[in-house]
Every structure is written in C-alpha cells, then in structure tokens.
Amino acid sequence: MFESLSRSWDFTKLSYGMLREHKHLTLFPVLSTAATFLVLASFILPLWQFGLFEEWSAAMDGTSEQPQDASMYITAFLFYFCNYFVIVFFNTALCACVMEILERGSAGVGFGLKFALRRIHSIFGWALISAVIGMLLKAIERNEKAGRFVAAILGSAWTAMTYFVVPIIVTDGVGPIEAFQRSMRTLKSTWGTALMGNFSLGTIAFLLMLPIFALGGLLFWFAFSNDSSALLVIAIMSTSLMVVVAVAATAAADGIFKAYLYTYATGRGLPDDVSAAEFAQAFRSKA
Numbered sequence: 001m002f003e004s005l006s007r008s009w010d011f012t013k014l015s016y017g018m019l020r021e022h023k024h025l026t027l028f029p030v031l032s033t034a035a036t037f038l039v040l041a042s043f044i045l046p047l048w049q050f051g052l053f054e055e056w057s058a059a060m061d062g063t064s065e066q067p068q069d070a071s072m073y074i075t076a077f078l079f080y081f082c083n084y085f086v087i088v089f090f091n092t093a094l095c096a097c098v099m100e101i102l103e104r105g106s107a108g109v110g111f112g113l114k115f116a117l118r119r120i121h122s123i124f125g126w127a128l129i130s131a132v133i134g135m136l137l138k139a140i141e142r143n144e145k146a147g148r149f150v151a152a153i154l155g156s157a158w159t160a161m162t163y164f165v166v167p168i169i170v171t172d173g174v175g176p177i178e179a180f181q182r183s184m185r186t187l188k189s190t191w192g193t194a195l196m197g198n199f200s201l202g203t204i205a206f207l208l209m210l211p212i213f214a215l216g217g218l219l220f221w222f223a224f225s226n227d228s229s230a231l232l233v234i235a236i237m238s239t240s241l242m243v244v245v246a247v248a249a250t251a252a253a254d255g256i257f258k259a260y261l262y263t264y265a266t267g268r269g270l271p272d273d274v275s276a277a278e279f280a281q282a283f284r285s286k287a
Helices: 002-021 023-049 053-061 070-104 109-118 120-141 147-161 165-172 176-190 194-198 201-225 229-265 276-282
Strands: none
Touching (some): 002 023, 002 229, 023 109, 023 229, 070 109, 070 229, 120 176, 165 176
C-alpha cells in the first residue's frame, strides 16, 4: 500500500510537473466544464419552461408512476450524446497537446482544438457509443434491488476497458469500435486489471484538495464569526475560485498522465528526464 502510494506521488509529480511548465493545459478542462454547463442549460431551460423537468426527472429516476413517452428517452439520449461529445472533444484536444509536447516540446491551445476538429468523426462516433452505454447504465440503475450496485460495477469496468480510447483517437484517428478494441488489447497486453489497482491519481488529488477545503472553511468561519456579508462574499468567491482551479488542474493532470501511459505502453519514446523503468515496475505485464 505505502509503495503504491509513494509511486502514485511520483507519477503525480510527473503529471503536475508538465502542467507547471505548460499551464495553458488547464484551459481544456475549464472549457470542457463551461461547455457542459451550456449543454445542461440548453436542455434544462426548455424542459423547465414547458413544465416537464420535474416530471421527466422523476420518471428517469424511477420514482414516478406516470407513463413514459418516447420523447423523454430521445431527449435524454441527445443530452447524453451532447455531453459526451463535449467531454471527448476537449479531452482529445488536451491529449493531442500533451503528445505533441512529449514529441516536439511545445503545443498551444489552438493546436489542440484544431487537432480535435480533425478527429471530429472519431469523436462523434465515440460520443454516440458512450451515450448508448450511459443510457443502458441508467436503465440498470433504476432497478430498486441491486441496480445501483450492478451499474456501478459495469460503469467501472467500462471506464477501465475504454481507458486508452482518447489517446488512440489522437494517435491513430480510427473509428470508435476500432479504438475500443485497441484500448482493450493495449490494456490486456500491458497491465491488465493492474492498471486501476496499482495507481490512484484520484487519491492524491483528494489529498491535494484537503488544504483548499481547510482554507475555505477558515474563510467561512471568519466571515460568520464577524457577521460580515462582505467577508462572506469574499469567502464564497475565493473558495469557488480555488476549487475551480484545483479541479481543472486535477483533470488536466489526469489527462497528462494517461498520455504518458499510452506513450509508454505503445513503445513511443518518453522524454529523457522520465524513467521508463518506473512505469515498467508499477504496471507489470500479466503473467
């Protein structure tokens, strides 16, 4: 456990090290989040205006006895598709920049966005498949007995199996089915299930968030203890800004590390200051 945590910290430093040198990479998660909010608003506001939001939300959660019509499922599918499209698009742009930096030393935001546009057909196809899987998992989740548990397991398995889809879209520009198959082959031949078990960037990210939560709590305590509306506004704005920056940095670091992993897994050259032996030791091939 301690060895895995120590190695996780080493890889975290590697990912955040690139992020420190190329701070513009944090813009991709920010743009992705802003775009997903726009997608959410574009669906919720019309439903709210027509008085369908609460009714459809209850129906999708399985807490309503009212009959369900096809338009609800079509709308839900379109929402899933648009949401996944935005996420995959900006993840592709981020991964393209990271791989360009690994190979040539620099890549701007414009490069990533233009690259993602060139891969728009693959992104479209993968968003379509992801939307179908998302709808299926949502349907399973509605089962009152074991639906949430089964959906969580299947969702985790899907996440693992598709771990390298975005890097494959970047490097090869293949269709969604081929990208999925190559992701499975790469995962199986290199690390198998050890990938998700031996490394947890999420754990390190949570630990890095703790000081932000502590500082935010201190700001709120100070505002309430002084009964100051101005200090409360400052606390809310400061804490929100810190959380946004931290989440964006964490998402960017995760994308950076995934690009590092795929670069190593496919035998591409890593930068001279990166030890390939560390990757080999952390993610041993299956026997």
